[in-house]
Amino acid sequence: MKIDDALNGVPITRSRETRKTKAGTGSTSAGAGTSGDSVEITQASAQLSRLEEELGQLESADAGKVEAVRQAIAQGHFEVDEEVVAEALVKDTMEKLRRQGN
Incomplete structure (x- = not known):
């Protein structure tokens, strides 16, 4: 089996000349100098970081409810209402399908 055949259709990100040029411009001492690469953070990226x-x-769960469920599980009294779970799954799936359709 040829390895090259698996890469058909994959775009080349850098040409050989670019790699040779980049390799030739590196510093001779290990770890010293810069490689010439730069990173630019866009406004959208900065906003995304702030939002994250x-x-x-944010508090994402009711701590009291979580503790009550944890105790019920530990004591063996926790019961799952299959109908509620099924309805929630169907509702969530329908909402995702609506968003994909728009």
């Missing part, structure tokens, strides 16, 4: 930080600070 804000979401991480």
Whole structure:
């Protein structure tokens, strides 16, 4: 089996000349200097980072309810209402399908 055949249709990200040029411009001492690469953070990326930080600070669950469920499970009294679970799954699936359709 040829390995090259599996890569048909995959775009080449850098040409050989680019790799040779980049390899030739590196510093001779290990770890010294810069490679010439740069990173630019867009405004959208910065906003996304801020939103992720804000979401991480939000309380996502009712601590009292979580503790009550934890105790019920530990005591063997926790029961699952299959109809409620099924309805929630159907509702969630329908909402996702609606969003995909729009």
